[in-house]
Amino acid sequence: MNLQESIRRILKEKLTARIRRRIPYDEMENEFFESFDSAYNLTKRKKLFLDELIYTTITMMMDGVHWRFVSTLPEDEFWYDDIHKELENHYRDRITQMYNERRGIKESILRENDYSPAGKEVTPNKIVVHKSNPMFRDKILQDGLKVKAGECYKIYVGDGTKCKPAIFATNSTNKRAWFDSTYDDDIWEINTEMIPDVKWYKDRHFESRSKHIVTFQDIPKEAIILKYKGTGSGDVKKWDKNSPNLYESIRRILKEETNKPSENEFKQALKDVMPLIPLISHRILHDENVEHNKENMAKLNKIILQKVKEGNDEILDEMWELAGSKIIKNAINIITFYTK
Numbered sequence: 115m116n117l118q119e120s121i122r123r124i125l126k127e128k129l130t131a132r133i134r135r136r137i138p139y140d141e142m143e144n145e146f147f148e149s150f151d152s153a154y155n156l157t158k159r160k161k162l163f164l165d166e167l168i169y170t171t172i173t174m175m176m177d178g179v180h181w182r183f184v185s186t187l188p189e190d191e192f193w194y195d196d197i198h199k200e201l202e203n204h205y206r207d208r209i210t211q212m213y214n215e216r217r218g219i220k221e222s223i224l225r226e227n228d229y230s231p232a233g234k235e236v237t238p239n240k241i242v243v244h245k246s247n248p249m250f251r252d253k254i255l256q257d258g259l260k261v262k263a264g265e266c267y268k269i270y271v272g273d274g275t276k277c278k279p280a281i282f283a284t285n286s287t288n289k290r291a292w293f294d295s296t297y298d299d300d301i302w303e304i305n306t307e308m309i310p311d312v313k314w315y316k317d318r319h320f321e322s323r324s325k326h327i328v329t330f331q332d333i334p335k336e337a338i339i340l341k342y343k344g345t346g347s348g349d350v351k352k353w354d355k356n357s358p359n360l361y362e363s364i365r366r367i368l369k370e371e372t373n374k375p376s377e378n379e380f381k382q383a384l385k386d387v388m389p390l391i392p393l394i395s396h397r398i399l400h401d402e403n404v405e406h407n408k409e410n411m412a413k414l415n416k417i418i419l420q421k422v423k424e425g426n427d428e429i430l431d432e433m434w435e436l437a438g439s440k441i442i443k444n445a446i447n448i449i450t451f452y453t454k
């Protein structure tokens with residue numbers, strides 16, 4: 115079974131509604147690819163085994179998406195381990211396929227005299243982004259970007275292999291697509307229209323859908339602009355020391371920084387999900403062996419509507435499973451974030 119067939123099969127094995135209605139599919143996929151790349155590079159440095167790669171990939175994913183659960187699940191619910199395990203089971207075969215494929219690529223490119231990270235040639239956007247440690251800022255401002263074999267590059271290849279000097283960049287101005295060194299780096303914009311003779315290639319270190327690219331030609335200072343001055347620090351802001359615990363601190367920050375849906379959006383969302391309420395009422399009456407009549411339906415519909423307004427997870431999960439359109443699923447998301 116090839117990778118594409120494996121992906122199709124795995125995607126059919128749906129995650130529970132508790133996860134799917136909180137994280138859009140595209141966002142989860144981006145988070146997965148970024149986490150796998152980071153975890154795979156870590157396995158090479160620390161010689162981790164496949165099981166550790168799977169666990170590390172999912173842990174990194176959780177770091178990226180946990181806020182969606184922290185901000186919408188009850189404070190007393192211990193959800194982390196359950197969701198971690200569900201994601202492990204969901205992505206296990208896919209990570210295994212990608213790991214084996216990546217090792218095959220690595221073995222073939224190391225047979226070259228000089229290791230090259232170049233994939234197929236690409237046409238870059240007008241602006242591509244390069245990140246570097248602030249310690250190189252003055253040199254770059256003076257001389258432009260010069261090809262070299264950096265430390266991360268050499269770590270990837272391993273000892274004893276000669277690396278082809280290169281400049282790495284990202285073919286996107288979207289921050290989510292940029293390479294994350296975990297440090298506060300300088301951010302440089304490269305105007306590729308000013309350097310039409312410079313050839314760019316896909317960075318074969320990453321999956322084909324990533325935006326990472328590489329060139330083996332110097333870039334003059336006239337074609338680059340320093341857009342952000344980093345500090346070089348690897349430290350993150352400390353949590354509020356006055357907060358009784360970490361989760362409360364996270365929840366407080368999320369409530370301050372997350373754009374909550376408006377009251378009008380919430381009311382419209384309630385209207386959008388109304389057709390699902392009788393379906394749930396019918397199901398409950400059937401399961402409880404209660405007579406299906408107008409009076410019982412009316413009472414139950416009222417109870418369920420109140421639970422929806424309160425953001426009841428069980429009801430919203432069932433609605434998600436019943437939802438047949440993006441409009442209704444979006445309405446459920448709005449209700450989730452409005453009520454938490």
